[in-house]
Amino acid sequence: MLAAKTILPIIGVPVPLEHLKGMDSLLSIVKKPRGVPVATVAIEGLENAAILAAEILSIQDEDLKNRLRNWRNALTETVLLNPEARGVI
Incomplete structure (x- = not known):
């Protein structure tokens, strides 16, 4: 959400949650619309x-x-x- 509100670079760091071990966090970071880039590192990266x-x-x-x-x-x-x-x- 922050990426949609700024033109500064955003680095997403997925955090593991108990149920999906961070996959939900990862997918929410990488599934952004065109024009809203987010650099993403590994879960707990x-x-x-x-x-x-x-x-x-x-x-x-x-x-x-x-x-x-x-x-x-x-x-x-x-x-x-x-x-x-x-x-x-």
Whole structure:
């Protein structure tokens, strides 16, 4: 609903509810009419939502872009050295 009231980017984070485990939240976010876009991450994808927001902001912030690049490179290196860390970081 917020997406219909603003032209700013909206990131939807589906939250799991007891009965449908978040599928109802996910569908309510992704089923928007044409012209009302919502970027959507996975159910309980708070960390990825924050990263996506930082990536959007980095379009006009070179320092943030460099920090994201360094973080992503460090993350890749960590996973290459310790594959069990995948999904944990």
